[in-house]
Amino acid sequence: MKRVDDFRLKFGQKEYVPIMVGGMGVDISTAELALETARLGGIGHISDAMVNDVSDRRFDTSFVKDKTRQYKFNIDNADKSGIKFDLGVLAEATRRHVGATMEAKKGDGLIFVNCMEKLTMNGPRETLQVRMASAMDAGIDGITLSAGLHLGSFALIADHPRFRDVKLGIIVSSVRALQLFLRKNARLNRLPDFVIVEGPLAGGHLGFGMDWEQYDLATIMAEVIKYVMDEQLGIPVIAAGGIFTGSDAVQYLEMGSAAVQVATRFTVATECGLPEEVKQDYFKANEDDIEVNTISPTGYPMRMLKSSPAIGSGIRPGCESYGYLLDGNGNCAYITAYNRELALHPDGKNLVVMDKTCLCTHMRNFKCWTCGHYTYRLKDTSSRNADGSYQMLSAEHIFKDYQFSVDHQIALPTGTVTL
Ligand SMILES: Cc1cc2nc3c(=O)[nH]c(=O)nc-3n(C[C@H](O)[C@H](O)[C@H](O)COP(=O)(O)O)c2cc1C
Numbered sequence: 205m206k207r208v209d210d211f212r213l214k215f216g217q218k219e220y221v222p223i224m225v226g227g228m229g230v231d232i233s234t235a236e237l238a239l240e241t242a243r244l245g246g247i248g249h250i251s252d253a254m255v256n257d258v259s260d261r262r263f264d265t266s267f268v269k270d271k272t273r274q275y276k277f278n279i280d281n282a283d284k285s286g287i288k289f290d291l292g293v294l295a296e297a298t299r300r301h302v303g304a305t306m307e308a309k310k311g312d313g314l315i316f317v318n319c320m321e322k323l324t325m326n327g328p329r330e331t332l333q334v335r336m337a338s339a340m341d342a343g344i345d346g347i348t349l350s351a352g353l354h355l356g357s358f359a360l361i362a363d364h365p366r367f368r369d370v371k372l373g374i375i376v377s378s379v380r381a382l383q384l385f386l387r388k389n390a391r392l393n394r395l396p397d398f399v400i401v402e403g404p405l406a407g408g409h410l411g412f413g414m415d416w417e418q419y420d421l422a423t424i425m426a427e428v429i430k431y432v433m434d435e436q437l438g439i440p441v442i443a444a445g446g447i448f449t450g451s452d453a454v455q456y457l458e459m460g461s462a463a464v465q466v467a468t469r470f471t472v473a474t475e476c477g478l479p480e481e482v483k484q485d486y487f488k489a490n491e492d493d494i495e496v497n498t499i500s501p502t503g504y505p506m507r508m509l510k511s512s513p514a515i516g517s518g519i520r521p522g523c524e525s526y527g528y529l530l531d532g533n534g535n536c537a538y539i540t541a542y543n544r545e546l547a548l549h550p551d552g553k554n555l556v557v558m559d560k561t562c563l564c565t566h567m568r569n570f571k572c573w574t575c576g577h578y579t580y581r582l583k584d585t586s587s588r589n590a591d592g593s594y595q596m597l598s599a600e601h602i603f604k605d606y607q608f609s610v611d612h613q614i615a616l617p618t619g620t621v622t623l
Pocket residue numbers: 225226227228229230232251253318320350351375402405406407408409444445446447465466467468469471574575576577578
């Protein structure tokens with residue numbers, strides 16, 4: 205019977221344990237989690253989502269406070285078009301977050317940064333360019349492009365001295381998205397180094413509509429692998445979304461997946477950035493406590509716990525401090541929804557906005573509990589303490605469970621095994 209450790213992910217001459225821990229913004233996939241993954245020989249991710257805020261927390265900078273002060277005059281103004289990111293600050297925050305992480309790296313693995321296109325930051329092209337270039341400046345091993353088609357993203361960094369040395373990959377949810385990406389980037393003469401195929405059971409935003417249940421990862425994987433083989437592209441294809449046990453992973457590795465990307469199991473790792481009480485909610489969740497909804501202003505469906513405080517919250521848009529989802533014209537679907545409710549209830553008290561949420565504010569405060577479909581199985585991965593709470597797991601424990609387990613077994617922290 206095979207286990208994940210019988211396989212290796214190959215990038216050129218180098219080999220890695222074929223386990224990638226996916227990016228989870230905002231700072232849910234912390235530097236500590238990525239560093240542990242790399243130490244164990246796999247590929248870890250940090251995320252550059254709301255990186256100014258992450259820098260403030262990690263390095264005691266005051267980027268968010270400074271921006272709030274700069275744009276305070278605009279707080280009651282519905283027009284947010286004038287709120288811009290200072291590109292120098294964005295570069296510094298990214299360099300700090302990435303640089304400190306890379307300096308601390310030990311072991312044979314790699315650390316990538318997850319870079320979402322949907323963080324349009326009221327200046328989609330220039331901010332994305334600065335984010336990617338600064339991460340490369342700071343020594344990142346690779347960039348995973350996500351939450352968007354990224355048709356122009358490679359071109360934004362084509363002049364960077366590390367363009368051909370950094371591992372660059374993209375997350376897709378269909379063979380068509382990959383074809384489109386390759387066609388648009390053909391003139392750069394630089395293929396992606398890896399492609400992650402994310403199915404409909406993943407956490408975070410989904411690359412599917414509300415009909416996500418009609419799709420399945422294995423089918424899309426087979427299509428993408430066939431396409432990459434037929435075209436002789438030689439790009440490693442990596443499966444993601446709903447891979448819960450080592451045996452699930454082996455199933456994909458045997459069908460030609462070069463590695464697997466996993467995340468949900470690591471949301472309850474000690475190294476994961478979620479607050480302890482939220483991790484307990486993830487442990488306790490049942491299947492019907494989880495939903496896919498459309499409250500994210502990005503326009504993509506998102507999976508989360510139904511008890512997320514972000515759902516229904518009518519908080520004032522936080523664009524003066526954050527503004528990561530402002531499109532290039534200062535618009536965000538939450539602002540529209542909020543202003544509609546404000547017009548109906550002009551005193552602004554106890555506003556309820558059901559259709560959209562202020563994702564920046566709520567992700568930043570860990571109030572939007574996005575999660576993978578199989579979050580309801582996390583309770584099977586740990587033991588309970590005397591007070592009924594679940595025992596936190598180390599990232600090493602979860603990683604090694606994926607790496608060495610067989611027969612869908614899951615090793616409990618005490619060393620006992622559950623099926
Ligand atoms: C809490 C959470 C947050 C996530 N945030 C992001 C994100 O910011 N960007 C992204 O590309 N994917 C995000 N994802 C998706 C993961 O990186 C990963 O591809 C996916 O969840 C793998 O499926 P699994 O969770 O079933 O293992 C997130 C997943 C979770 C569980």
